[in-house]
Each structure stands twice: as structure tokens, then as C-alpha cells.
Amino acid sequence: MRFAxxxxxxxxxxxxxxxxxxxxxxxxxxxxxxxxxxGTQYLGLSSLFSSILSFLSLTELGVGSAMVYSMYKPIAENDHTTIKALLNLYRKLYRIIGTVILVIGLFLMPFLKILVPEELPPDINLYLLYFIYLFNAVLSYWLFAYKNALLQAYQRDDINSKIASIITPASYAVMLLCLFLTKEYYAYVIWLPVFTVLTNILRCAFVNRNFPNMKPEGEVSTELKHSIFKKTTALIGTKLNTVVLNAADNLVMSAFLGLTVIAMYGNYHYIMTAITGFTGIIYSSMTAGLGNSLQTDSLDTNYRNFEKFSFINSWLVGWCTVCLVCLYQPFMQIWVGEELMFPFYVVLEMGLYFYIYQIRKIPVVYKDAAGIWWEDRFRPYVCMVVNVVLNIVLVQIVGISGVILSTVFSLFISIPWENYTIFKYVFHCSSKVYYEKMLFSAATMLLAGTVTFWICSMFEDRTLTFLLRICICVIVPNGIFALCNCKRSEFEGMIAMVRRILKRQF
Structure with a gap:
């Protein structure tokens, strides 16, 4: 069965x-x-608890990704019996995972003071606040989480987006109203598990209506269980590395630099995460379709698509990087004021962090779509160890820069390893041409960034000139990208794809 x-x-x-x-x-x-x-300490606590729970989510061990991949083939073959058996297995595993997270999370409670050495706000009970966050995380696994695999495998993440677009505004309206009325942080966070329950119930109702015949029942074959176990084993390292990458920074900053620095870094990281969230929508929307394409289309077709998507991604990531470097500080000055701003060299480091993190996304998406985690199983452990060791060492030498640069370096050493896996096991060809194109894209981004920043620096940091800087960041770098790439075949392919999409839609 082919998807639309x-x-x-x-x-x-x-x-x-x-x-x-x-x-x-x-x-x-x-x-x-x-x-x-x-105050800033409350933001710091929120970031800290989110990081701790990210570590606890390691209990999931990549089961979700392995289960979704395992559904690609039976979906392509219309094998509903296997799909329902996979759902049944997934349901059992997620109930176990939620329970394990709860037990480990409770076990960690006595050690929270080690991560928060400074004085807390007088109205905060560290353990009660942590338990609310923990209970919220556990509920997300216990309540119909397995149904999400069906939406991902059938490329119907739009259902999740529709539900969230209703629940999220309602949740923030209630939470902020309670915060304003009571000035109590507990009145804000106590609503988190309530809306988690509501979200999961609505997702269950939507899945039942759109996939009425997909009930969790039956048993998965021994061969398929072995395949899932093998892929899950391989995904442990990938999952661990992802969590360490996102959570270790906050834990190290809390231990060595304090909650205020966490809050400052959280503000900068929030802006970067907002952008990666948009690009992440594209990547996650593509994965199931690429998985289906790898099952049904020729190798040549898939490789041409890979080149086209890599080009589009390098353009998008380069442009976003330029915007971050040119707009970070003016925006922060308007939003939080100069007292909560880092020096400009931290902005350059954040721009480098974003670029390295995002430029590798297309190979990663293809790796996930092809399910070749076993072949890549040693890479995440190496990167994780490098990240943690450099984090602890460099934060004591150069402060916040050490935290960022340790993450950048661990991401950088992932790139050749990931690309080797993709080109050997998926495309069966050399990656030399791909590297040449990526180096050209990086050079183009540096040129566009230098020119754009030079033009933006002519204007003072004010609210009105910030709007002017936005216009400059939209026009100048994209113009330079177009001039530098207009004769490349990928550019022509991108234009042709946009025309096809517009023609189909309108």
C-alpha cells in the first residue's frame, strides 16, 4: 500500500x-x-525538572521508534493482523515503562538537593514540585500512549497537532489565570497532569474513530519480536545520547553555575528550540513517507530525493542560523533586558550549535526511515561520553561557553559516522559528492551571515530597528543563497517541486 x-x-x-x-x-x-x-529561580527549577525527567525517559529505550518502524512493512502490505499485534505489544511495554519511570523517579527524590545547592524560594517545597512533574510524565506513558505509534506510522501526526492546538491554549489560559490570581507556583503546575490526561483521552477517541478496526490484540511472531528487540537494543544508545545532549547541559549548569544561569540559558535555548520545532515538523512529517518510499520505490529515486531534501535543508538551516546570529541580542534586549543577556560570543556559539545540530537532520531522518540503528549502535555512546566529559571539564574553565561547545563538538563528530552509515547501508555509494555540497553550503552560509550582520550592525538596537533587521534577514541571505545556487540541479529540482505542490493545491 502506497501512501498519499x-x-x-x-x-x-x-x-x-x-x-x-x-x-x-x-x-x-x-x-x-x-x-x-x-522570578528567575522558578524558571530555573522548571528547566531542571524537565532535564531530570528527560533522563528518566531513557526507560523508554527507543521502543517507540522501533515499533513505528516495524509497522512500515505490514502497512505497505495491508497486514492488519500484524499491526494489531504490534499495538498490543506496544501497550504492554508502555505500561511497564511508565511504572519503571515512577519507581526510579521516586528513588531519586532524596538526591534532589545535590542538584540545587542554592537557597530555594521560601514558598517552594522541592520534593512536592518534583513529584507533580514526575506524575505528569508517568501519566503520558500510562494513558493510551501506544496509539500514537499508529498515527506516526500512517503519517497522521496532523491529528496530534489538531488536539494540541485545542488543549494547549486552554491549558495555558487556565494555568496563567491561576498564577495571576494566587501568585502561587503550585497553582500553575498542578494543572499539568490534568491536561495530560485530557490530551491522551482525546487522542484515544480520535484514533478509535479514524482507525476503528485497529484494536490491540494478538501476539507478535517470535521473528518480529527478535527484530524489535534488536532494533530497540541498538536504539538505547541513540536515545541515551539524545537525552544527554538535551538534559546534561542544565544539570551541569545547575551544579556549577546556579539556577539564574540556567534561566538565562533557557531563554536563549527556548528561541533556538522554537525554530528547531518548526523544522522538526518537516522532518517528522517526512519520516513515515520516506519509510514507505524505501519499501516501494527504486534506489535511484530515493537517492535523488535525498539530494533534493539535503539541499533544501541546508538552505533552510543556513538562513535560520543567519537570523539567529543577527537577531538574538536585539530580541533579548527587548524581552528580558540587558541584565539577563549573555555576551555576543555566546550568540555565535549558539548559532554554531544550531547549525551543526540541524544540518545533519536529513541523514538522520533517512536512518530512522530505514531502521538502520543496529549498524550505527556504537556512535551515540562515543558522542555521549565526549559530551559529558567535556561538559564537566570545560564548564569549570570557560563557564557557559564550555557547556555549549562540548555539545557542539559531540554533535560534530556524529556527522561523518551517521553519513557513513546512510551511504553504505541505504544508498550503497560514496559520500564524497555529498560532503562537497555540504561544504559549499556552509561557505555560502558564512558569506550570507557576514554580509547580513554587517548590514544589520548599521542600525542601533531599538524596537523599530528590530523590525527592520527582520526584513534584512529575510531578503539578504536568501538573495545570496539564490545567487550562489541558481545553477545547481538541486535548485531547479526545488523550484520544480514547489511548482508541483502549488499546482496540486491550487
Whole structure:
């Protein structure tokens, strides 16, 4: 069975983008309200607990990704019996995972003081607040989480986006109203598990209506169980590395630099995460379609698509990097004021972090779509160890820069390893041409960034000139990218793809 892959991808991107805008604007408003009503320490605690729970999510061990991949083939073959058996297995595993997270999370409670050496706000009970966050995380596994695999495998993430677009505004409206009325942080966070329950119930209802015949029943074959176990084993390292990458920074900063620095870094990281969230919608929307394409289309077709998507991604990532470097500080000055701003060299480091993190995404998406995690199983452990060791060493030498640069370096050493895996096991060809194109894209980004920043620096940091800088960042780098790439075949392919999409839609 072939998907309407383009239709599903565009639908997922459209509804995902709406949901992403909501998830940028409302948390931004929430962070601002907490910052000015409650103070920076409350933001720091929120970031710290999120990082701890990210570590606890390691219990999932990549089961979700392995289960979704395992559904690609039976979906392509219309094998509903296997799909239902996989759902049944997934349901059992997620109930176990939620229970294990709860037990480990409770075990960690006595050690929280080690991560928060400074004085807490007088109205905060560290353990009670942590338990609320922990219970919220556990509920997300216990309540129908397995049904999400069906939406991902059938490329119907738009359903999740629709639900979130309703629940998220309602949740923030209630939470912020309670915060304003009571000036109590507990009145804000106590609603988190309530809306988690509501979200999962609505997802279950939507899945039951759209896939009425997909009930979790039956048993998975021994051969398929072995395949899932093998892929899950390989994914442990990938999952661990992802969590360490996102969570270790905050834990190290809390231990060595304090909650205020976490809050400052969280503000900068929030802006970067907002952008990666938009691009993440594209990647996640593509994965199931690419998995289907790898099962049904020729190798040559898939490689041409890989080149085209890599080119589009390098353009998008390069442009976003230029915007970050040129707009970070003016925006922060307007939002939080100079007292909560880092020096400009930290902005350059954040720009490098973003670029390295995002430029590798297309190979990663293809790796996930092809399910070749076993072949890549040693890479995440090496990168994780490098990241943690450099984090602890460099934060004591150069402070916040050490935290960022350790992450950048661990990401950088992933690139050749990931590309080797993709080109050997998926495309069966040399990666030399791909590296040449990526180096050219990086050089183009540096040129565009230098010119754009030079033009933006002619204007003082004011609210009105910030709008002018936005216009400059839209026009100048994209103009340079177009001039430098107009004769490349990938550029022509991108234009042709846009025309086809517009023609199909309108």
C-alpha cells in the first residue's frame, strides 16, 4: 500500500505549523509572566525538572521508534493482523515503562538537593514540585500512549497537532489565570497532569474513530519480536545520547553555575528550540513517507530525493542560523533586558550549535526511515561520553561557553559516522559528492551571515530597528543563497517541486 505521501506530509506540516506557533507564543508568554511575576529561580527549577525527567525517559529505550518502524512493512502490505499485534505489544511495554519511570523517579527524590545547592524560594517545597512533574510524565506513558505509534506510522501526526492546538491554549489560559490570581507556583503546575490526561483521552477517541478496526490484540511472531528487540537494543544508545545532549547541559549548569544561569540559558535555548520545532515538523512529517518510499520505490529515486531534501535543508538551516546570529541580542534586549543577556560570543556559539545540530537532520531522518540503528549502535555512546566529559571539564574553565561547545563538538563528530552509515547501508555509494555540497553550503552560509550582520550592525538596537533587521534577514541571505545556487540541479529540482505542490493545491 502506497501512501498519499505528499498530501500527508503537507497536511502534517500545515497543522503541525499551526500547533508549533501556539507552542512558541504561549510558552513565551508563560516564561515572561513567570519571570516577571515569580522570578528567575522558578524558571530555573522548571528547566531542571524537565532535564531530570528527560533522563528518566531513557526507560523508554527507543521502543517507540522501533515499533513505528516495524509497522512500515505490514502497512505497505495491508497486514492488519500484524499491526494489531504490534499495538498490543506496544501497550504492554508502555505500561511497564511508565511504572519503571515512577519507581526510579521516586528513588531519586532524596538526591534532589545535590542538584540545587542554592537557597530555594521560601514558598517552594522541592520534593512536592518534583513529584507533580514526575506524575505528569508517568501519566503520558500510562494513558493510551501506544496509539500514537499508529498515527506516526500512517503519517497522521496532523491529528496530534489538531488536539494540541485545542488543549494547549486552554491549558495555558487556565494555568496563567491561576498564577495571576494566587501568585502561587503550585497553582500553575498542578494543572499539568490534568491536561495530560485530557490530551491522551482525546487522542484515544480520535484514533478509535479514524482507525476503528485497529484494536490491540494478538501476539507478535517470535521473528518480529527478535527484530524489535534488536532494533530497540541498538536504539538505547541513540536515545541515551539524545537525552544527554538535551538534559546534561542544565544539570551541569545547575551544579556549577546556579539556577539564574540556567534561566538565562533557557531563554536563549527556548528561541533556538522554537525554530528547531518548526523544522522538526518537516522532518517528522517526512519520516513515515520516506519509510514507505524505501519499501516501494527504486534506489535511484530515493537517492535523488535525498539530494533534493539535503539541499533544501541546508538552505533552510543556513538562513535560520543567519537570523539567529543577527537577531538574538536585539530580541533579548527587548524581552528580558540587558541584565539577563549573555555576551555576543555566546550568540555565535549558539548559532554554531544550531547549525551543526540541524544540518545533519536529513541523514538522520533517512536512518530512522530505514531502521538502520543496529549498524550505527556504537556512535551515540562515543558522542555521549565526549559530551559529558567535556561538559564537566570545560564548564569549570570557560563557564557557559564550555557547556555549549562540548555539545557542539559531540554533535560534530556524529556527522561523518551517521553519513557513513546512510551511504553504505541505504544508498550503497560514496559520500564524497555529498560532503562537497555540504561544504559549499556552509561557505555560502558564512558569506550570507557576514554580509547580513554587517548590514544589520548599521542600525542601533531599538524596537523599530528590530523590525527592520527582520526584513534584512529575510531578503539578504536568501538573495545570496539564490545567487550562489541558481545553477545547481538541486535548485531547479526545488523550484520544480514547489511548482508541483502549488499546482496540486491550487
Amino acid at each position: 505521501r505528499t498530501k500527508n506530509t503537507l497536511r502534517n506540516i500545515a497543522f503541525g505549523s499551526v500547533n508549533r506557533i501556539i507552542n512558541i507564543v504561549l510558552p513565551f508568554i508563560s516564561r515572561t509572566v513567570i519571570l516577571y511575576v515569580m
